[in-house]
Amino acid sequence: MPLTPLAPLAARARERGEGIAAFNVVHLENAESFAAAAEAAGTPVVMQISQNAAKYHGGLAPVGLATLEIARSSTAEVVVHLDHADDLDLVTEALDLGFSSVMYDGSMLPDAQNRARTAEVVGAAHARDVSVEAELGEVGGKDGVHDPSARTDPDDAARFVADTGVDLLAVAVGSSHAMTERTAALDDDLITRIAATVPVPLVLHGSSGVADADIQSAIRAGMTKINVSTHLNKVFTGAVREFLAADPDVVDTRKWMRAGRDAGAAEAERLMRLFRDAALAAPGDEDVQSS
Numbered sequence: 131m132p133l134t135p136l137a138p139l140a141a142r143a144r145e146r147g148e149g150i151a152a153f154n155v156v157h158l159e160n161a162e163s164f165a166a167a168a169e170a171a172g173t174p175v176v177m178q179i180s181q182n183a184a185k186y187h188g189g190l191a192p193v194g195l196a197t198l199e200i201a202r203s204s205t206a207e208v209v210v211h212l213d214h215a216d217d218l219d220l221v222t223e224a225l226d227l228g229f230s231s232v233m234y235d236g237s238m239l240p241d242a243q244n245r246a247r248t249a250e251v252v253g254a255a256h257a258r259d260v261s262v263e264a265e266l267g268e269v270g271g272k273d274g275v276h277d278p279s280a281r282t283d284p285d286d287a288a289r290f291v292a293d294t295g296v297d298l299l300a301v302a303v304g305s306s307h308a309m310t311e312r313t314a315a316l317d318d319d320l321i322t323r324i325a326a327t328v329p330v331p332l333v334l335h336g337s338s339g340v341a342d343a344d345i346q347s348a349i350r351a352g353m354t355k356i357n358v359s360t361h362l363n364k365v366f367t368g369a370v371r372e373f374l375a376a377d378p379d380v381v382d383t384r385k386w387m388r389a390g391r392d393a394g395a396a397e398a399e400r401l402m403r404l405f406r407d408a409a410l411a412a413p414g415d416e417d418v419q420s421s
Contacts, residue, residue, distance in 0.1 A: 149405030152176035154359035168206035325352025349408035369393030
């Protein structure tokens, strides 16, 4: 299936009160598991490749081209997205490779410079029918800073969207990147106020640290794109550890990688259904897990 731009998918999900799963691809097995999960769940998926993942592979092309091939071979609606890129050359490379969405992260820049560079990226991306996500302020947990206290002002968020023309906006509402425990407390009232003020779908970064019921509540409050990375890495690694503990003599890496891939696919499918069905789930639903 051809790649899907993020903007129309997110707009459709926002209208329906659904969440879209956005999962980080660190290696090939991640992309394989996310495609399989999306097909099983019957939902779209955003496969994200971060600037850090590109550095790990020695460049964006190796992991990017592999992910693009898996996405195009899938029967699901798949977005291939560049995540948290502050390097404009990397954004250009993602556009040249054929990514259908990019996130330019100018959150560490002075505000005026962030808006100007983000608008520049939007112009280049929209010329190729590629969607653009940006971040206003800095969501906690990046670069070793684990501070969930950052908050986005709704009026400033609306001005940022008007100034830049972005298709989606990541906002700070209490989550934090790279959390290994799901204990973050989100500000649903703030999410509701931002969603009422900002005309584009909102993105929740740092969702690995948020319990299932709280993610569904955030979607009902106005979140649309839900980013998960650390939690799925934890599931993958746990399955590998369990496999190797049960069979310490194994040397075929495919065997233990398959264990991680299968566990990741199962959890990814569960999360996709959870996000999609947020509008249908009543608070306290027994089917919603909290760990």
